Amino acid sequence: xxxxxxxxxxxxxxxxxxxxxxxxxxxxxxxxxxxxxxxxxxxxxxxxxxxxxxxxxxxxxxxxxxxxxxxxxxxxxxxxxxxxxxxxxxxxxxxxxxxxxxxxxxxxxxxxxxxxxxxxx
Amino acid sequence: xxxxxxxxxxxxxxxxxxxxxxxxxxxxxxxxxxxxxxxxxxxxxxxxxxxxxxxxxxxxxxxxxxxxxxxxxxxxxxxxxxxxxxxxxxxxxxxxxxxxxxxxxxxxxxxxxxxxxxxxxxxxxxxxxxxxxxxxxxxxxxxxxxxxxxxxxxxxxxxxxxxxxxxxxxxxxxxxxxxxxxxxxxxxxxxxxxxxxxxxxxxxxxxxxxxxxxxxxxxxxxxxxxxxxxxxxxxxxxxxxxxxxxxxxxxxxxxxxxxxxxxxxxxxxxx
Numbered sequence: 001x002x003x004x005x006x007x008x009x010x011x012x013x014x015x016x017x018x019x020x021x022x023x024x025x026x027x028x029x030x031x032x033x034x035x036x037x038x039x040x041x042x043x044x045x046x047x048x049x050x051x052x053x054x055x056x057x058x059x060x061x062x063x064x065x066x067x068x069x070x071x072x073x074x075x076x077x078x079x080x081x082x083x084x085x086x087x088x089x090x091x092x093x094x095x096x097x098x099x100x101x102x103x104x105x106x107x108x109x110x111x112x113x114x115x116x117x118x119x120x121x
Numbered sequence: 122x123x124x125x126x127x128x129x130x131x132x133x134x135x136x137x138x139x140x141x142x143x144x145x146x147x148x149x150x151x152x153x154x155x156x157x158x159x160x161x162x163x164x165x166x167x168x169x170x171x172x173x174x175x176x177x178x179x180x181x182x183x184x185x186x187x188x189x190x191x192x193x194x195x196x197x198x199x200x201x202x203x204x205x206x207x208x209x210x211x212x213x214x215x216x217x218x219x220x221x222x223x224x225x226x227x228x229x230x231x232x233x234x235x236x237x238x239x240x241x242x243x244x245x246x247x248x249x250x251x252x253x254x255x256x257x258x259x260x261x262x263x264x265x266x267x268x269x270x271x272x273x274x275x276x277x278x279x280x281x282x283x284x285x286x287x288x289x290x291x292x293x294x295x296x297x298x299x300x301x302x303x304x305x306x307x308x309x310x311x312x313x314x315x316x317x318x319x320x321x322x323x324x325x326x327x328x329x330x331x332x333x334x335x336x337x338x339x340x341x342x343x344x345x346x347x348x349x350x351x352x353x354x355x356x357x358x359x360x361x362x363x364x365x366x367x368x369x370x371x372x373x374x375x376x377x378x379x380x381x382x383x384x385x386x387x388x389x390x391x392x
Contacts, residue, residue, distance in 0.1 A: 009385050035312055035323065036312055038312070039311040039313070040313070042317070076237075077239070077312075078241075080310065082311075
């Protein structure tokens with residue numbers, strides 16, 4: 001993956017290379033971020049920092065939905081919880097409710113259950 | 122066979138007749154008697170031959186019958202083989218090469234399964250006896266509600282250093298209570314705070330804290346280009362410096378300097 005954004009013609013508003021940041025490609029960073037969303041405690045942290053109320057952030061979350069495509073899905077190491085969290089984050093109600101600790105704990109419990117359900121489903 | 126019989130019989134008859142003639146003419150000839158004896162022997166020989174002949178004949182008949190039987194068997198077997206072959210060919214064949222290709226290749230699927238094996242359980246996983254677990258889960262949720270005030274404070278303090286401490290504490294508590302240490306599940310279904318910290322995002326966070334601008338980190342290509350440009354600049358500077366030196370020298374050149382340091386000693390003879 002060419003990390004040289006200037007060669008692709010992709011430059012940000014300040015003329016910098018948006019495909020490459022701090023030694024990693026943009027895809028790499030987005031992949032890491034979307035997977036860390038699967039951790040309910042991280043979501044709680046984001047909510048407490050008021051990120052989930054930022055319009056730009058919400059738009060970015062909507063943009064991240066491209067990971068549902070099999071072409072990008074194959075790079076997810078935690079596919080289940082990641083996609084579930086992504087899906088739920090699209091709804092405003094969830095974004096508000098994730099501030100409630102009980103909801104976070106319920107999500108943790110649900111996550112573990114879903115991951116270990118196996119044939120019990 | 123029959124002709125030889127007749128011949129031998131005739132011989133016997135002849136010899137007998139000769140003998141009787143000779144006896145009738147009061148001239149018994151011993152030769153005639155010998156001849157009769159020989160003829161008789163010949164007949165008995167012929168009889169033996171007859172026995173052998175007959176037994177041979179019977180054997181031939183028997184063999185003939187056997188070949189016929191074997192021929193029959195052979196014919197039936199061949200017929201059966203032909204029929205079976207026809208049946209086999211007649212079976213509707215499903216050739217595997219014509220099977221429509223699936224959406225995802227088998228190798229890709231297996232590689233992906235290996236990829237996520239550390240973070241997922243296979244669908245055949247069976248849980249431990251449920252009653253004990255659900256009790257623990259209940260207790261856990263109540264504990265979870267009790268921890269938030271502390272958690273919120275810590276989170277505020279830990280803003281600049283990421284989400285490590287509280288996340289780890291609460292998570293490991295949950296892990297400890299919900300997971301039986303003897304259970305196979307030694308993984309977490311999402312990246313733990315440590316994992317997140319060691320990733321690219323954590324790296325960026327640390328760079329920001331240290332005052333470095335992450336955007337200033339260059340790719341390998343850009344770095345190489347920068348290095349090349351720096352080298353060029355250096356070379357140019359060096360050349361320019363040398364030029365300047367030379368020009369300076371030439372400006373104050375008294376001839377003596379050009380000839381070297383030794384000549385700079387004042388020599389009155391040169392004046």
